[in-house]
Amino acid sequence: MSEYALPRKWSPKTVAVIGLRVIVAALFAAAAFAKIAGLPQMVQEFDTIGLGQWFRYFTAVVELTGAGLTIWPSRSAYGAILLAGVCVGAFFAQLLALHADVIHTIILGAVVGGLAFLQRSQLVQAR
Template identity: 50%
Template sequence: MTSSPSTPSSNPRATMSWALRIILAIAFIGAGIFKLSGHPAAIEEFNQVGLGQWFRYVTAVTEILGAVLLLWPRTIFYGAVLMGAVCVGAFVAQLTALHGDIIHTIVLAVIFAIIAWKWRAQLAASPLLDSRR
């Protein structure tokens, strides 16, 4: 059985890209579900942030949406940008209200920036930016 150049089995970088995006998606889908579940720790964290519980729901849905977008090849760029924005928001929350660990938000933001950069061609191919319409 031969593999085409685009299949992950024939390209170690493609395999690593898929694996990384799957791991990130699983982690952020889990984090989003945790927030939506109303766990006391999630409620307390968002109380500390001070924006209300509606922001917990918005954050959870954004995390789940971004994670799903990372898995669909046509939307990887958009998922990475959305998740990068979530990381920036988490960084600000950690600095201003939670006073916790900021290194994870920085590392994740850099990873999402790299993914977005790698898939930036999707932005140029977007029908939303087509000036011929």
């Protein structure tokens, strides 16, 4: 089956994984576009972090890359792993620099980690 072919039978797991991929990609793409647009809250947060505004753009590019990979069927596990890394970075930024709520980064990190786990066969096939 090619990477673009749809499965003949859609199992509940397949539907759930595809739905989760779309939701995760949309969330991270929206966050990336907020950073690129320079929303005042984003600019202020990255000023507080102290690494400069270049880091806001870098984070947006990483988030967009992860969102794109998450949508791409044969590379979705790699996108989820990349976005899990973003969540780890956001956790430490929230905890150490912003002194804000970290529960959202933990939950989102668990979701993208679970998405990577559900698609772990992609990682094994790459060898």
